[in-house]
Amino acid sequence: MSTNVADSQTSTPAAQSRPEPNATTAPADGLAPASDGFTWKRKHLLGLEDLSAEEIMHILHTAESFQEVSTRSIKKVPALRGRVVVNLFFEDSTRTRMSFTLAAQRLSADVLEFNTRVSSVSKGESLRDTVRNIEAMGVDTFIIRHPAGGAPEHITRCTDCHVINAGDGQHEHPTQGHIDIFTIRERNGRLEGLNVVIVGDIAHSRVARSNFWGLTRLGAKVTFVGPTTLVPRAFEQLGARVSHDLDAALKDADVVNMLRIQRERMTSQVFPSTEEYVRLFGLTRERMKKAKPDLLVMHPGPINRGVELASDVADGPQSSILRQVSNGLAIRMAVLFLLNQTSNGTG
């Protein structure tokens, strides 16, 4: 790793709150104050582990309002006009990056793309220097994906800008977590008491962690399923159920979230053969016969068809895969909007 990431062992609160705005900003023309009485204060979104149930729900409610914008013929609102959002991706990503870009554009923000392959990072610039140089151009928000867990939190200490974690190592992928929770709630109308089964390489999955923190906080029960080498028992200490038997776990499941199997791990020693994985942990129509008839099938994409998910299941009526992608836009608009309403250093 050429980039310099401070360890995130010290669990300082990630979010920084600002003092209450003074009373002179009282709404004119009768704009109603929030009846729910909740005030968003976080400047950054680093993960779901630190978020309260209220904060998660506030993002979901705000996203519901943004869904309408995407149904218009002019899919654009002026809320972030003049703000600059930077996509700072140190790991390959197509859909997350496109989704953030489109979300920012629908809010009328300008978007800068930072490509590590052609950047000075390949010349050995430190993460801190990269961020501070871009910040000096007058930007407001960094969206960062990085192979090292804790990199986004490290960036919050180098900049006055807002920081959104778009996936850091095996730590968290908070917008994906919100998307999945939003999609479940949209379909089931509630989260409390639901049984959510997450299947795959749990040990290395940031999506699994973000889902776990958020779902648990909102009262759902999470079961991690996969081979013993990829689903450590240690997760039980956090309050998750751990199982190595998908059929058993599916019996009382309301939702199954099939994580993508990383090809590079398929050849490693911790991984069974692909055939064995499909037989034990692949979701097929046959396997779903033993589950609830309204089981919701999710996948954060991109799918390995025929590995974790059979093609007819992925395209079937219980699949919410494309709905997750659509909801992703609303969630990312909500997050960009909420963070940018709090104090920003360059504004």
Next chain:
Amino acid sequence: MSRASTSQIILDAGQISQTIDQLAGEIADSLPAGVPTAVIGIRRRGEVLAGRLITALGRHGMNGIRHGSLDITLYRDDLAELGPQAVLRKTEIDFDINGMYIILVDDVLYTGRSARAAMDALVDLGRPKAIRLAVLVERPGRELPIQADFVGARVPRQDVPVTVLLTESDQIEEVRVG
């Protein structure tokens, strides 16, 4: 300064109801024949008033008027100053506003900035034939060249705030000054 000691009720529940009926009468007289009409309220109290206006318009023989709700949070020019207080709500206009005659409804007209934001939000949704502005209370202090077409009550003083409270949103029904 304590608001309770100096504030004064200028419209009670009965007077609010009368005022809405009078507004509906004026609006009914002005509606062009043969043009589809919608009453669109600015969230949140304008939305409540829009619903009541449509009911009152029905009593004046005007039926088939569409009802919409507009959230203007994303269009406000003071978004940055509002800070983390602004709460986004849904815009619910499930019809095509192109060519429609639109009555935009708000509780109070003061600076005119909400009305400006609402017009920007509306034209992003389509091209109405005309937009008219109806408010329950008008108060001096315009910062933009905007005037209401239909006014329920006028407060002559600029230096006192006006508060509209409606049962649906506030559990009380009154208009206060001061």
